[in-house]
Amino acid sequence: MDVFGQLYDIERDIKDKSSAERKEARQKLAKPIWENFGRWLEENAGLIKENSAIYKAFAYTMKRHKRLSVYMENGMLNIDNNPIESSIRPIALGRRNFLFSGSHDGAQRSAMLYSFMGTCKLHGINPMTWMEDVLKRINTHPSDKIHELLPPNWKKLQEETLEEKQENTILKTA
Known part of the structure; x- marks a missing residue:
């Protein structure tokens, strides 16, 4: 059976x-x-x-x-919670490593990075591409629009920028 x-x-x-x-x-x-x-x-x-x-x-x-x-x-529910367990697996695996973060602040920073990386993966974003771009922009980006650099918002901004570039290329060749 x-x-x-x-x-x-x-x-x-x-x-x-x-x-x-x-x-x-x-x-x-x-x-x-x-x-x-x-x-x-x-x-x-x-x-x-x-x-x-x-x-x-x-x-x-x-x-x-x-x-x-x-x-x-409910058709919106999964048969199991495997997606959730998979998403928290890096935290469970890294738990022992967090003991060696050096300080409470260091552990907070590690947790924040893990959160950003997990959010990137969840939204289909290469975490390194996101981080490289955000680190280049963060000092000059308007502080009242800092939310634009969060992974899901950043992805949307990237897609809009790509569309604009494609439209400009089409207009130039026409």
């Missing part, structure tokens, strides 16, 4: 659909699988030796069965 494999196969098939279509597909395809799994857990829980690891897994899943199906009611 590969319940989780089946559920993830469904998610793979519907990942590019709208949230309404994902909800509909989950209701039609995933919900019956999950409900059957819940019944199977209840029917077989008594057959397993208490205090065993498998019994603990059964009890854990049975206790949370309803809450684990919440994603089926």
Whole structure:
């Protein structure tokens, strides 16, 4: 009984659909699988030796069965929290390194850099390209517009600048 494999196969098939279509597909395809799994857990829980690891897994899943199906009611939710866990992984891995930041201020600066790098990655920006450009501009950029240098705003500014350059090139060649 590969319940989780089946559920993830469904998610793979519907990942590019709208949230309404994902909800509909989950209701039609995933919900019956999950409900059957819940019944199977209840029917077989008594057959397993208490205090065993498998019994603990059964009890854990049975206790949370309803809450684990919440994603089926909302097409905007993911089946798991893997994207979030992946985004905080560098923080977890770097935690030991933060002990050697030299000072509280050094640790704050490291955390700020990690945050900027994570935000860049989240928005599909090369962190080094962003940092090089921002470091060149930051001293001359108007302080009341410093928010323009934050990664998502910076990306939008870059795209607008590129469009302007392309338009100017077209006008010059016309």
